[in-house]
Structure formats: structure tokens, C-alpha cells
Amino acid sequence: xxxxxxxxxxxxxxxxxxxxxxxxxxxxxxxxxxxxxxxxxxxxxxxxxxxxxxxxxxxxxxxxxxxxxxxxxxxxxxxxxxxxxxxxxxxxxxxxxxxxxxxxxxxxxxxxxxxxxxxxxxxxxxxxxxxxxxxxxxxxxxxxxxxxxxxxxxxxxxxxxxxxxxxxxxxxxxxxxxxxxxxxxxxxxxxxxxxxxxxxxxxxxxxxxxxxxxxxxxxxxxxxxxxxxxxxxxxxxxxxxxxxxxxxxxxxxxxxxxxxxxxxxxxxxxxxxxxxxxxxxxxxxxxxxxxxxxxxxxxxxxxxxxxxxxxxxxxxxxxxxxxxxxxxxxxxxxxxxxxxxxxxxxxxxxxxxxxxxxxxxxxxxxxxxxxxxxxxxxxxxxxxxxxxxxxxxxxxxxxxxxxxxxxxxxxxxxxxxxxxxxxxxxxxxxxxxxxxxxxxxxxxxxxxxxxxxxxxxxxxxxxxxxxxxxxxxxxxxxxxxxxxxxxxxxxxxxxxxxxxxxxxxxxxxxxxxxxxxxxxxxxxxxx
Amino acid sequence: xxxxxxxxxxxxxxxxxxxxxxxxxxxxxxxxxxxxxxxxxxxxxxxxxxxxxxxxxxxxxxxxxxxxxxxxxxxxxxxxxxxxxxxxxxxxxxxxxxxxxxxxxxxxxxxxxxxxxxxxxxxxxxxxxxxxxxxxxxxxxxxxxxxxxxxxxxxxxxxxxxxxxxxxxxxxxxxxxxxxxxxxxxxxxxxxxxxxxxxxxxxxxxxxxxxxxxxxxxxxxxxxxxxxxxxxxxxxxxxxxxxxxxxxxxxxxxxxxxxxxxxxxxxxxxxxxxxxxxxxxxxxxxxxxxxxxxxxxxxxxxxxxxxxxxxxxxxxxxxxxxxxxx
Numbered sequence: 001x002x003x004x005x006x007x008x009x010x011x012x013x014x015x016x017x018x019x020x021x022x023x024x025x026x027x028x029x030x031x032x033x034x035x036x037x038x039x040x041x042x043x044x045x046x047x048x049x050x051x052x053x054x055x056x057x058x059x060x061x062x063x064x065x066x067x068x069x070x071x072x073x074x075x076x077x078x079x080x081x082x083x084x085x086x087x088x089x090x091x092x093x094x095x096x097x098x099x100x101x102x103x104x105x106x107x108x109x110x111x112x113x114x115x116x117x118x119x120x121x122x123x124x125x126x127x128x129x130x131x132x133x134x135x136x137x138x139x140x141x142x143x144x145x146x147x148x149x150x151x152x153x154x155x156x157x158x159x160x161x162x163x164x165x166x167x168x169x170x171x172x173x174x175x176x177x178x179x180x181x182x183x184x185x186x187x188x189x190x191x192x193x194x195x196x197x198x199x200x201x202x203x204x205x206x207x208x209x210x211x212x213x214x215x216x217x218x219x220x221x222x223x224x225x226x227x228x229x230x231x232x233x234x235x236x237x238x239x240x241x242x243x244x245x246x247x248x249x250x251x252x253x254x255x256x257x258x259x260x261x262x263x264x265x266x267x268x269x270x271x272x273x274x275x276x277x278x279x280x281x282x283x284x285x286x287x288x289x290x291x292x293x294x295x296x297x298x299x300x301x302x303x304x305x306x307x308x309x310x311x312x313x314x315x316x317x318x319x320x321x322x323x324x325x326x327x328x329x330x331x332x333x334x335x336x337x338x339x340x341x342x343x344x345x346x347x348x349x350x351x352x353x354x355x356x357x358x359x360x361x362x363x364x365x366x367x368x369x370x371x372x373x374x375x376x377x378x379x380x381x382x383x384x385x386x387x388x389x390x391x392x393x394x395x396x397x398x399x400x401x402x403x404x405x406x407x408x409x410x411x412x413x414x415x416x417x418x419x420x421x422x423x424x425x426x427x428x429x430x431x432x433x434x435x436x437x438x439x440x441x442x443x444x445x446x447x448x449x450x451x452x453x454x455x456x457x458x459x460x461x462x463x464x465x466x467x468x469x470x471x472x473x474x475x476x477x478x479x480x481x482x483x484x485x486x487x488x489x490x491x492x493x494x495x496x497x498x499x500x501x502x503x504x505x506x507x508x509x510x511x512x513x514x515x516x517x518x519x520x521x522x523x524x525x526x527x
Numbered sequence: 528x529x530x531x532x533x534x535x536x537x538x539x540x541x542x543x544x545x546x547x548x549x550x551x552x553x554x555x556x557x558x559x560x561x562x563x564x565x566x567x568x569x570x571x572x573x574x575x576x577x578x579x580x581x582x583x584x585x586x587x588x589x590x591x592x593x594x595x596x597x598x599x600x601x602x603x604x605x606x607x608x609x610x611x612x613x614x615x616x617x618x619x620x621x622x623x624x625x626x627x628x629x630x631x632x633x634x635x636x637x638x639x640x641x642x643x644x645x646x647x648x649x650x651x652x653x654x655x656x657x658x659x660x661x662x663x664x665x666x667x668x669x670x671x672x673x674x675x676x677x678x679x680x681x682x683x684x685x686x687x688x689x690x691x692x693x694x695x696x697x698x699x700x701x702x703x704x705x706x707x708x709x710x711x712x713x714x715x716x717x718x719x720x721x722x723x724x725x726x727x728x729x730x731x732x733x734x735x736x737x738x739x740x741x742x743x744x745x746x747x748x749x750x751x752x753x754x755x756x757x758x759x760x761x762x763x764x765x766x767x768x769x770x771x772x773x774x775x776x777x778x779x780x781x782x783x784x785x786x787x788x789x790x791x792x793x794x795x796x797x798x799x800x801x802x803x804x805x806x807x808x809x810x811x812x813x814x815x816x817x818x819x820x821x822x823x824x825x826x827x828x829x830x831x832x833x834x835x836x837x838x839x840x841x842x843x844x845x846x847x848x849x850x851x852x853x
Contacts, residue, residue: 056643057636057639057640057643058632058635058636058639059624059627059635059636059639235621235624235625240624241627244624244627244628245627245628247628248627248628248629248632253529253530253533254627254628255530256532258532259530259531259532269530270530270531270532271528271529271530271531272528272529272530272531272534272684272774272830272831273528273777273778276528
């Protein structure tokens with residue numbers, strides 16, 4: 001396929017999601033490529049405009065800092081969806097469940113267990129204690145059913161052979177799920193016909209799934225109908241849209257710190273009926289701001305006494321405080337062993353080869369090869385503060401050499417993973433752009449994964465950085481349902497003729513025929 | 528039951544929407560009625576409008592003469608005016624954003640697209656060249672938002688706070704409008720009473736009810752006391768009161784805002800119009816207006832401030848005689 005939108009499409013050197021190395025279309029993409037062939041470039045750009053207008057009106061925006069007054073931006077969604085076949089997804093899903101299960105057990109072992117994994121010499125004690133994410137304040141603080149990561153976002157990439165590898169774990173406040181749901185909603189409006197050729201698994205049960213998990217981790221005393229709230233830093237936070245979105249999806253209150261009070265170790269919210277008890281807080285603020293009594297005393301965002309209330313077992317904070325130790329990028333190197341230790345199984349998902357710098361031999365080797373490696377600060381997220389060796393200047397490499405020597409625990413080095421590429425609409429044609437995938441894993445009664453997740457795409461040519469704060473966009477991610485799925489819905493047209501529209505009986509005149517074109521997004525691409 | 532902060536946001540959402548709409552209506556009516564008036568009437572009319580909107584001192588600080596151009600710009604877009612129409616829409620949107628998860632998506636979208644549409648236009652140019660289009664656009668968008676509001680929002684406490692906010696705001700401005708017109712009764716032509724009716728979108732309803740009357744007393748009676756016209760002071764107060772009653776019933780007691788508002792409403796409901804006109808009506812209207820402001824203040828104390836940190840006292844068993852009903 002080298003004509004039309006795909007003219008000049010270059011698919012060598014990287015793993016391409018759509019094309020094999022020989023330029024063949026992979027089977028699960030054939031219907032989509034055929035469908036896209038029906039669209040003219042003009043038609044696609046018309047639909048892009050529709051999409052942009054829809055996102056702006058809906059206020060699906062994030063706030064960009066450092067550009068004068070906080071600017072509201074939309075997160076660009078590429079119109080070409082990413083497709084994952086059923087069997088491929090099943091394997092990824094098993095790997096994610098296994099990984100999050102092990103990480104939950106690891107955290108519980110560290111904070112309320114006997115730290116057996118340290119005593120057994122799997123993870124060095126100093127490595128845990130020196131982690132910025134390790135919170136002494138969380139020691140002895142148990143979480144019902146040990147679901148310390150109620151929501152985990154595990155970033156996956158595919159290497160040059162198409163093998164899925166975990167790039168990093170996000171166990172504190174992973175964001176992005178709102179885009180998964182909103183992207184799907186937007187795609188069904190602007191490119192609805194493409195869905196007809198596939199059986200795409202839905203994602204819109206996320207709210208119910210999350211609420212179920214949060215209620216599951218409520219303190220036992222809360223009874224059958226625990227009160228769940230979402231805690232946000234407020235309307236000026238960059239992810240405020242998502243916080244409001246989640247509260248709406250779950251039908252629970254969105255609170256700020258100032259709406260909550262703690263009295264006698266009971267957390268309540270201020271309502272028009274006085275104080276109302278709260279059982280579970282899905283917090284979207286960082287540990288450091290949760291409770292000025294134990295963490296940063298200058299925090300205006302948190303609630304004084306919250307940690308003590310949690311410790312008294314009167315409220316559950318989700319995700320638990322102190323999860324940062326397990327997504328520390330140096331601990332990442334131990335996760336395969338952590339999985340083996342707690343589950344007795346081999347890890348299903350591959351990792352990226354990672355070098356710790358405390359070992360003098362490793363450090364010397366890494367310093368030698370800085371130009372070939374990626375260096376990341378262990379406690380950062382959002383793609384800040386990284387060195388990408390192959391793309392860096394001599395001066396940048398020298399600067400990092402100094403940093404690594406001064407603070408070896410503060411950094412790790414990894415082999416460069418050449419992220420897979422996916423056709424992406426650039427102006428009037430398609431070009432390959434690097435993508436990753438952030439699936440969302442929910443730990444409630446059982447550990448579940450939302451089909452797919454957020455596919456982020458590096459919109460700049462050649463860039464490997466997909467973070468929204470760094471010029472990334474996203475794609476709708478389609479996980480295909482297995483063949484012969486018993487959940488297949490019945491014929492939708494059934495019963496349609498039985499319905500009658502009531503009308504004014506005096507009205508006998510023929511209604512004028514409405515022209516459908518130009519009136520809406522349009523189902524059919526115009527010729 | 529809802530968060531106090533959310534209740535307050537919804538209350539102000541209602542007030543700002545109402546404020547944006549009537550400010551625009553008054554600009555529209557004043558602007559167009561002046562096209563047929565003598566030049567000397569112009570400054571007076573603009574000054575009256577500023578008084579009704581309680582913007583006169585703010586306007587005077589700008590040092591501009593009260594001409595159509597300057598007043599329009601001040602009321603519509605001036606950054607120095609915190610109650611300008613564009614500021615009201617911006618704040619209504621901010622309030623909606625902070626209760627985003629409580630209000631219907633369609634409501635948020637209609638308000639957000641209103642805000643975006645307003646920001647896309649060069650309002651200064653619109654005002655200078657074709658103010659009618661701008662007035663129409665703002666009025667229609669406001670009506671769209673209130674249509675979506677009443678068609679999609681569940682009749683829960685959130686709805687009640689929006690409604691109370693809107694109706695108190697509406698009653699207040701109508702009192703001020705009548706007071707200022709009445710103050711100049713002697714030299715107010717019926718043309719100007721007609722303008723007052725028009726700015727409440729009441730001219731047609733008035734004609735239907737009073738069959739071509741040109742009596743200012745009947746205009747006042749209509750705008751103040753009509754039980755059927757949705758912008759009359761009495762109608763607005765009764766609607767706000769009905770919502771306050773439902774809120775209060777959940778506590779099993781008569782709340783302070785209910786008592787205050789009930790008294791004002793009864794004063795109007797059982798008054799004879801001759802009696803009102805005979806007394807100093809202007810003074811009376813000023814008093815009613817300031818009493819309504821007290822109602823708004825007591826709603827805030829009862830429901831938003833929540834200064835008493837613990838659940839309000841709810842009597843068990845039947846309420847004592849004399850605390851319920853009227």
C-alpha cells in the first residue's frame with residue numbers, strides 16, 4: 001500500500017505496528033487500512049477540525065505551566081487508531097496482573113510485613129531506605145486487602161522485534177484514563193464507520209470498575225455502602241479535568257482539602273447538611289501534600305490529621321502513601337526478582353536492560369557508553385530531566401557525567417529501546433511516529449485491566465518522548481474481542497419497526513427532505 | 528445533600544448567568560430606544576442604566592462621559608468592571624468548572640462554548656459596528672444555557688441553589704429598575720415605561736394582561752406583583768421561596784432564609800397596589816431590594832459557611848407547634 005495517504009510511507013528500521021518489514025499489512029489492520037483508503041486528505045482534515053472543536057467545547061484540556069497565565073490546551077488525539085489483536089492483549093493482560101500483584105505484595109511487605117524480601121537478600125535494604133518514595137510515615141499503615149495500588153499505570157513499549165517491555169511503573173497517581181474514555185467517545189463520533197469492520201472492546205465501564213475497587217478497600221466498619229470521594233488539588237491543577245471526569249463517572253463528590261475536616265480521627269466533608277462522614281479517599285494529590293501534620297507543613301491542599309485517621313483505620317487513602325518506593329526507577333531493576341519472589345512465577349512481561357550506578361564496575365561501563373544509553377533520574381515522572389544519549393550533544397553528556405558521579409543513587413541508565421512506530425496523520429498524509437502504551441490496572445476484589453489503555457504518540461519526527469507535557473499526543477486504542485465471544489450483542493436492528501413515533505394527527509403535510517451532508521460529522525466519507 | 532463549596536458555586540452560577548442576561552437586555556433596550564429619542568435624554572438614560580446595574584461609581588472612576596459608546600464598553604467588556612457581561616460569563620464558567628462533575632455535560636458544554644464564542648469575537652469592534660448582533664448573541668446563548676439547565680438538570684439540591692441564585696438576582700434588579708423609574712415619575716414618558724417593560728421582556732405579556740393600558744401604575748403592578756409573569760418581583764421571590772422550603776424541609780425546621788423571604792413575599796402578596804403607590808414607593812422598593820440582599824446573605828450563612836462545624840440540630844419526633852407552616 002503505497003498510494004494515497006500512505007504515499008512515501010517509510011516502514012523500515014523500526015517495528016511498525018501496521019506493516020511488516022516486507023511492507024505487508026498485518027492482518028488485524030487490513031480492514032482499517034482499506035477503510036482509510038476511502039478518505040481523501042481533505043476529508044480527514046475536516047474530521048480533525050470536528051474533533052478539535054468537540055474537545056474544546058467539552059473542555060477536555062490540561063493546563064500548561066510556565067507560559068504566562070495557565071493556558072488551557074487540548075491533548076491532540078490522532079485520528080488513526082491503534083489496534084491490538086485479542087491474543088496479543090491476553091498475554092499482555094496476564095503479565096500486567098502478575099506484575100501489579102507482585103508490586104502490591106512488595107509494598108505490603110515493606111510497610112506492614114516483616115520486610116522478608118530484604119531479609120532474604122532480594123532487594124538491598126539501603127536501596128529501599130534511600131528511595132525518595134519510601135515514606136516512614138506509612139510504616140505500619142495497613143490497607144484493606146493489601147490493595148496498595150488501587151490504580152496502577154504501567155508504561156509499555158514495543159522493541160525492534162515487537163516484544164512488549166515494561167518501561168516504567170506508575171503506582172502513585174497515574175493519569176490519562178480520562179483521555180482513554182474521551183478519545184473513544186470522540187472516535188465513535190468522527191470516524192464511526194471504521195468501528196463497523198471490527199469488534200472493539202469497550203472501555204466505558206472504567207468508572208464502575210474503579211468505584212467497585214475503591215469501595216472494596218473501604219474500612220470494614222464502613223458497612224455496605226461506603227462513601228467514596230475524589231480529592232483534587234483544585235481547578236487550577238493540570239489534571240483537573242480528569243479529576244472531575246472520574247468523580248462524574250463514579251457519581252461521587254469531588255472534594256478539595258478545604259472541604260474535609262478531621263475530628264477525633266474521623267474524616268468528614270462539609271455539606272449543606274453539616275458534616276458527612278467519608279470512608280475512602282481516592283486522592284489525586286501527592287504524598288507530600290496530603291497532610292501538613294506529617295508531610296509538608298506548608299501544604300494548603302491537604303487535610304490536617306488525615307494520616308492519623310487512616311492509621312486509626314477510619315478512612316482508606318487510595319493509592320496508599322509511600323507507593324513511590326516501588327516505582328522508583330532503581331527498584332525497577334529488581335522487579336523481575338520481586339515477581340519471582342512473591343509469585344513463584346517467571347515474569348511474563350520483559351523489562352528494559354537497566355544499570356544501577358552504585359556498583360563501581362557498572363558505573364565505569366555506563367560512563368564509558370553514555371552516548372548509547374538513556375539516563376533517567378530515579379524519582380521523576382513526566383519525562384523530565386532525562387538524557388537520551390544518541391540524541392545528546394557532547395556538552396549534555398559531560399553535564400550528565402558530572403551528575404552521575406556526584407549522585408549515583410539518583411540515576412539509572414538503560415539501553416535505548418527503539419519504540420515501535422505507528423502511522424500518524426501529519427498534515428495531509430501518514431508518517432510513522434513512535435508510540436507507547438499505558439494500560440490501567442485496577443486492584444480491587446481482583447486485579448483487572450481496562451482493555452487497551454492510553455497510547456501516547458511522539459508527534460515530533462524521530463522523537464522518542466511521548467509525554468503530554470513534552471509535545472506528545474494520543475491515539476484511541478482498540479483491543480479486539482476474541483472470535484466467537486459469548487458476550488456478543490444481539491442484532492441491533494431487532495425491534496426497530498415495532499417502535500412508533502407519536503405525532504400530531506392534524507399534521508398531514510409531507511415533511512421536507514433534510515439534506516444530511518454538511519449537517520453533522522457525517523457517516524460516509526465524501527467521495 | 529451536597530458539598531457547601533459546590534452549593535455556593537451553583538448559587539453564583541445562577542446569579543452570574545442572570546446578571547449577564549439582564550445587563551445585556553438593558554443595554555439593548557436602552558440603545559435602541561434612544562435611537563428615537565431627543566439627544567438630551569441620552570445621558571440620563573445611560574446614567575439610569577448604570578444605577579440599575581449598581582455600576583455608576585465604577586463607571587465614574589473611568590472618567591468617561593456617559594455616552595452610548597462608553598457605557599456599552601464598560602457594561603459589556605471593560606476589565607475594570609468586575610460585573611461586566613464578559614466577566615459574568617467567565618465567572619459563571621469558572622463556577623461551572625468547579626462543579627463540573629455535578630452538572631450535566633450538556634450544560635457545561637453550552638456554557639463553555641458560549642464563553643469560547645465570546646472570546647473569539649472582537650467585542651470592541653462588534654459594539655462599535657453592530658451592537659445588535661452582539662446583544663442577540665449573548666441573549667440567545669444565555670437562553671440556550673438556561674434551557675439546557677432546566678431540561679437536563681435533576682431537581683436536586685444543586686438545582687435548588689442555581690434557582691435560588693437566579694431568582695434572588697432577578698428580583699433585586701427588578702426592584703432597582705422600578706425604583707429608579709419611579710423616582711423620576713413626573714418626567715418619565717410612557718415610552719420609557721415601555722422600555723422598562725421591554726428590558727424585562729415583558730411588553731407583550733403586559734399588553735395582553737392590560738389591553739393597551741398606558742398607565743404607569745399598571746406597569747408597576749405588573750412588574751412588581753404579577754403572579755404569572757416569570758420576571759416579576761413577586762414571581763421570582765415565590766420561586767426562590769419554594770426551593771428554600773424544600774431545602775429547609777430536609778432539616779425539619781423553618782430556616783432563617785425562609786423566614787426572611789417569607790416576610791418580604793407576604794408583604795408584596797397581600798399589599799394593595801393603591802396602598803403601595805400612595806406611600807413612598809421608591810423607598811419601599813429600596814427596602815425590599817436590601818431585604819432580598821439579606822436573604823442571599825442568610826442563605827450563605829445557613830448553607831455555605833457551615834460555621835457551626837457539626838450537623839445542625841434536627842428535632843426528633845413532631846416539630847413543636849409554631850415552628851412549621853404559615
